[in-house]
Amino acid sequence: SAVISQKPSRDICQRGTSLTIQCQVDSQVTMMFWYRQQPGQSLTLIATANQGSEATYESGFVIDKFPISRPNLTFSTLTVSNMSPEDSSIYLCSVEPWTVPNEQFFGPGTRLTVL
Amino acid sequence: EDKVVQSPLSLVVHEGDTVTLNCSYEVTNFRSLLWYKQEKKAPTFLFMLTSSGIEKKSGRLSSILDKKELFSILNITATQTGDSAIYLCAVSEGGNEKLTFGTGTRLTIIP
Numbered sequence: 001s002a003v004i005s006q007k008p009s010r011d012i013c014q015r016g017t018s019l020t021i022q023c024q025v026d027s028q029v030t031m032m033f034w035y036r037q038q039p040g041q042s043l044t045l046i047a048t049a050n051q052g053s054e055a056t057y058e059s060g061f062v063i064d065k066f067p068i069s070r071p072n073l074t075f076s077t078l079t080v081s082n083m084s085p086e087d088s089s090i091y092l093c094s095v096e097p098w099t100v101p102n103e104q105f106f107g108p109g110t111r112l113t114v115l
Numbered sequence: 116e117d118k119v120v121q122s123p124l125s126l127v128v129h130e131g132d133t134v135t136l137n138c139s140y141e142v143t144n145f146r147s148l149l150w151y152k153q154e155k156k157a158p159t160f161l162f163m164l165t166s167s168g169i170e171k172k173s174g175r176l177s178s179i180l181d182k183k184e185l186f187s188i189l190n191i192t193a194t195q196t197g198d199s200a201i202y203l204c205a206v207s208e209g210g211n212e213k214l215t216f217g218t219g220t221r222l223t224i225i226p
Contacts (some may be wrong), residue, residue: 008129029210033213033214041176041218042203042216042217042218042219043203043205043214043216044212044216045213045215048211048212048213057215078178079127092156092157092158094210094214097116102146102147102163102165102207102212103149103160103163104149104205104212104214105160106151106157106158106159106160107157108156108157109156109157111156
C-alpha cells in the first residue's frame with residue numbers, strides 16, 4: 001500500500017472563503033482521486049487528478065468550484081472555492097499505487113465545516 | 116447509470132455473532148469490487164475481488180464475489196466491538212479506475 005497524508009485534518013471556515021487541501025503520498029502513484037463525503041452519505045468522486053494536465057471532473061463538479069493541481073506523481077491539492085454551508089463535508093484523497101493495481105487507498109481525510 | 120446497493124443499511128448484533136453484509140452492483144464495464152471499513156474519516160482497505168467464486172480471507176473477515184449474479188458478500192465471524200463501523204462496498208470500472216460507492220452498512224456490535 002501507500003502512506004498518504006492530508007493537510008489540514010480539519011478546518012472551520014467562513015462562507016465565501018476558500019480552502020486548499022493537500023494530499024501527499026510517500027511513493028509515486030499512477031492515479032490520484034478526490035472524493036467528498038457529505039454528512040450521513042457515502043463517498044462521491046469529485047475528480048481524477050491528472051499529473052501534468054487538467055483534472056477530469058465528474059458530473060456535478062466544476063473546475064471553478066473545485067480547482068485541482070497535481071504537479072508531480074506524489075502530490076495533489078484540492079481547493080474548495082467560495083464556500084457555503086453545503087460544502088461542509090469530509091474530503092478524501094485516494095491513490096492507486098503502481099505496485100498494487102486495481103486497489104485504492106485513502107488518505108486520513110479533511111473534515112470541513114463552513115459556517 | 117452505474118449503481119451499487121448495499122444491504123442491510125444498518126445492523127446491530129451481539130459480540131460473538133456472525134454477520135453477512137451484502138453488495139449488489141450494476142456497472143457497464145466491471146473491473147473489480149472493493150470492500151472498505153470506515154470508522155472515523157478514512158476508509159480502510161479490506162479486500163479487492165476480481166474473480167468469481169474465489170474467497171478472500173483475512174482473519175475473521177472473508178469475502179466472495181459472484182460475477183454472474185453481480186453481487187458480493189462480506190462475512191465477519193466471532194464479531195468484536197472493534198468491528199463496529201460503516202462497511203463500504205465500491206465497484207471499479209475498466210478504463211478509468213474510478214470507484215462507485217454504495218451507501219454503506221452501519222454495523223454495531225453490542226458487548
